[in-house]
Amino acid sequence: MDALTLAFPVLAAGFGLGLSLIVAIGAQNAFVLRQGIRREHVLPIVLICALSDAVLILLGISGIGFVIERFPVALTVIRFAGAAFLIGYGLLAARRAFTAGSLEVTPGGERLSLRTAILTVLALTWLNPHVYLDTVLLLGSIANSHGDDRRWLFGVGAVLASVVWFAVLGFGARLLGPLFSKRVSWRILDAAIAVTMLALGIRLLLVP
Known part of the structure; x- marks a missing residue:
């Protein structure tokens, strides 16, 4: 019981920081939300x-953040590749917002293949330089500040936050289905996704 009492604050701290880093609206969350509403490949995307x-x-937590700090050129390459991908995806979302035929969530509507969905979520995740700054450097540094005996507990808390968030976002999005039975709702969502993606892409280009 004493061990659990001592471990809980570290787990809670990791959970809280992890949640605060991923809840903010971004390209990855926007994609998970859209696929959740469409009920397309939600489980593999969440996983x-x-x-x-x-x-x-x-x-x-393993200390790879120090390697990233010593080789900033890696982040520069990721930044430009990520910006190009986000801008391209944003333009596609903008086109969807102005193309009524691709907006309906019906068997006859335009659907992403499993392969395309997987490649898209991988790109949105791993081509985002901020994930290396936030998750690897920031979270890793804070976790290691808890010492060798508790840093992994902190990491477990952060991982649990990620699992809970993406599960809720992906599978909970279907509750919005009735709202998105209307075409105008999809126009608004895709327009919001387009603005988010384009803004993030341009920001990556302009802000190192």
């Missing part, structure tokens, strides 16, 4: 997001 976060958290 990829959660597992990717777990790997990044593990790398941060």
Whole structure:
């Protein structure tokens, strides 16, 4: 009981920080939300997001963040590749917002293949330089500040936050189905996704 009492604050701290880093609206969350509403490949998308976060958290706690700090050119390459991908995806979302035929969530509507969905979520996750700064460097540094005996507990808390968030976002999005039975709702969502993606892409280009 004493061990559990001592471990809980560290787990809670990791959970809280992990949640605060991933809840903010971004390209990855916007994609998970859209696919959740459409009920397309939700399980693999949620699993990829959660597992990717777990790997990044593990790398941060293991000390790989110091390697990233010493080789900033890697982040520069990721930044430009990520910006190009986000801008391209944003333009596609903008086109969807102005193309009524691709907006309906019906068997006859335009659907992403499993392969395309997986490649998209992998790109949105791993081509985002901020994930290396936030999850690897920031979270890893804070986890290691808890010492060798508790840093992994902190990491477990952060991983749990990721699993909970993406599960709620992906599978909970279907509750919005009735709202998105109307075409105008999809126009608004895709327009919001387009603005988010384009803004993030341009920001990556302009802000190092």
